[in-house]
Amino acid sequence: MSIRRIESGPRMSQAVIHGHTVYLAGQVGAPGESVAAQTKAILAAIDQLLAKAGSAKSKILQAIIWLDDMANFAEMNAVWDAWVDPANTPARATGEAKLAGPEYKVEIIVTAALD
Template sequence: MSIIRKHVGRRMSEIVIHGDTVYLAGQVGETGKTVEEQTAEALALVDKLLIEAGSSRQHILQVIIWLKDIADFDGMNRVYDAWVPEGHTPARATSEAKLADPSLLVEVIVTAALAK
């Protein structure tokens, strides 16, 4: 079975497609913004990459969310809850973590099925 990689960099690819599954690298928003703004920007990037890969929000299987501070859970969820399609909620986990850049507040990792 082939593996398709898009936006390939030295360390990672933004999109990896294997079989009928799409894996996205962690997506973040612009630094210096609120958790709500960073979440909205990260989710907009997720949308863009899913469309490029041949998928959509309705085909998301799993979301992993890392927050710099778990106290931002409610703020992140306000944006996430408005974004995720009703009736198509994926499996999800959220945890507090040190992110690669201290000014990042949230990172979103998505696995989805290809739309057929």
């Protein structure tokens, strides 16, 4: 079974397709922006990467969301709820983690189907 990589670099690829599954790298927004602004930017990046892979948000199987502080859960969810396809919500987990730097407040990782 072939493997296709999208936006590959020396350390990682932004997306990897294996079989009928698309795996996205963790996406982050602009450093220092609000939780809502970072979440909007992340979801736009996810839309773009899924389109490049031949998928869409309606085909997301799983989402893993990391917040720098669970106090930001409602702010992130307000943006997520406006974006997610309500007829095709994925399995999802949200947790608190120390992200790559203090300027990052949200990181989202998704896995999606191609068909």
